[in-house]
Amino acid sequence: MSHWRLLLTRPADDCAALAQCLAAAGVASSSLPLLAIEPVELSEAQRQTLAVLADYQARIVVSKPAARLLLEHLAQGSLPLPSKGWFTVGEATAAVLHEAALQVSCPAQGDDSEALLALPALREVVAVAAPRVLIVRGVGGRELLAERLAEQGASVDYLELYRRSLPVYPVGTLLRRIEAERLNGLVVSSGQGLEHLLQLAAADWPQLAQLPLFVPSPRVAEQARAAGAQQVVDCRGASAAALLAAVQRSAAPAS
CATH class of the missing domain: 3.40.50.10090 (Rossmann fold)
Known part of the structure; x- marks a missing residue:
């Protein structure tokens, strides 16, 4: 004990x-x-982003609430869900996406931005010409991801689905x-x-x-x-x- x-x-x-x-x-x-997790009302721009997920080479989901809300919005809109190109910071978030039969890569050790940025699979994705990356998250947080990916030549967008209070x-x-x-x-x-x-x-x-x-x-x-x-x-x-x-x-x- x-x-x-x-x-x-x-x-x-x-x-x-x-x-x-x-x-x-x-x-x-x-x-x-x-x-406390408070879902936000989606803007028209956010709905358009949901409709074109396949346009991104990498889709990074940073938390379980982000994963759950993303899947809910996609199901409600009957929107297509690319099976590949998904990344998470930790295994718990990956498990949520695995339930939707998505192929997810995440660090074997370390649940943080630095570990994700060092992941070979993500490095390979952003090594292509003019890669586009979508970060699915709550309002604010994990700016390091976007900064480092931009330094590598990626165009980074956010899809913010909730607030934390x-x-x-x-x-x-x-x-x-x-x-x-x-x-x-x-x-x-x-x-x-x-x-x-x-x-x-x-x-x-x-x-x-x-x-x-x-x-x-x-x-x-x-x-x-x-x-x-x-x-x-x-x-x-x-x-x-x-x-x-x-x-x-x-x-x-x-x-």
Whole structure:
């Protein structure tokens, strides 16, 4: 039985699935979702983009919500769905697209933009003359992908299908939860998740910054340290397996 008692902060459905995986490995957790997914109403330009997906050499889907909403919109419009040329940042997002019988490439290790950019299959696609790349995502985020792909000569478009918001909680909720359940570690799955953690913590952050903080990538680890987090653990991935591996190789704080 692990001595870790972690605060999970992903969207509600993801928290539930992650908590189940951790519990099976003997790791206790408590869920406080800090990311709510709000679908956006599609513009006419976005609908036109959905209709011409085959015009892109690469279609990069950066999250599970983006994958689910994309498939929903395509099904509602009875639009064609190219089977090849799909890429994701992580295996969990790839699994959503696999359910639609799509051929998806994703990094075997590392759920971040850097790992995806190093993927040979993506490099091969963008090596053609004047490649077009579509990034399917929420509003904002992962600018590094577009910047690096543009440097390689690609024309990059976005298809933004949702917004992420911080659910409304009473002041002091975060610290009260941690103290009441004697939690000894925090988990965020993205840079925006970290931003929402800091926002909700507010004046309590200096105290909470002493707790070990599990993050998905070097980029988010750097952001966390810059914000004052004292013990940052880079899981090198946002999957349950990556978090569990990081937890198992990290010693829990003394009670």
